[in-house]
Amino acid sequence: MDDFFLEATAKTPRLYFSKETGEFEISGRSIPENSIEFYKPVINWLDSYITEPNKHTLLVIKLEYFNTSSSKCLVEILRRLESLRNQSIVKVKWCYEEEDEDMQESGEDFKEIIKVPIEMVLVREN
């Protein structure tokens, strides 16, 4: 299967999902009005990936902003990674900036809900 790649826009994140490496990234801003429509293609891609996953799967989430409808889509993505637990070693890194307590709190929310290990990564500004 091909990799899934989408450039970031002012309202939507960069999506980089590589079947070759098993490394995935969601970064930037996620504030589209219709999040379901935006995330549907990558969720469909993941539905194919989970039928034949890599040995290791890593998802890095590095978001500056996201709206609540995007957060529901992130749950859908993370649920798919949950379903991989017996077939792939899954890791999720949740990156947040030093002064961003809301993004840290959001990471804690997902940690509570999702049954794959989510590592909180503090990103210090240069």
Add this chain to the structure above:
Amino acid sequence: MKKSMTTDNHPETLLSYVGNVSSTSIDYLLELAEDKLNQQITTKTTKKKVFRILVETMQNAQHHLYRPNSAKDDMSVNFQLVRDNLAYTVIAGNPVRNSKIEELKSVIDKLNSMSVGQLRDYYRSRLGQGYTSTVGGAGLGFADIIRKSGKKISYSFKPVNKDYSYFSLQVRVSE
């Protein structure tokens, strides 16, 4: 140029909009609001909080807007961002169908009455349902606004006619 912080408590309006709502108008308003926030002497944490709350309130207004059939009826939305030396105030208003008022009141009152821990548990439980849940879409948005601001949502409904009323909400974000 950075604007200095006001020493009195006279509010300064950073953004004020009354008009039709569309993806384009919201994009433009958010861009403008972000520019204004970047001109303020305030912490990055507060700027981000205010911006997130603006996104949520504007998109909520867009999604839950009642669009009257008659062209005579006013379907304008209203967004404001005001700053005084204590806090930022986000104000958003939109027409809502009268039949939705009780449901909206009940959701906001319930969320306003929750403790920090109850609100967190409510939010996590609703979030965990993913997008397969179609019940009460605004609940998560309102809960998010209260959690981020740490303040209750003030709201009012002003009757317009037998079909709809004007719903206004206000939330403050302290420095």
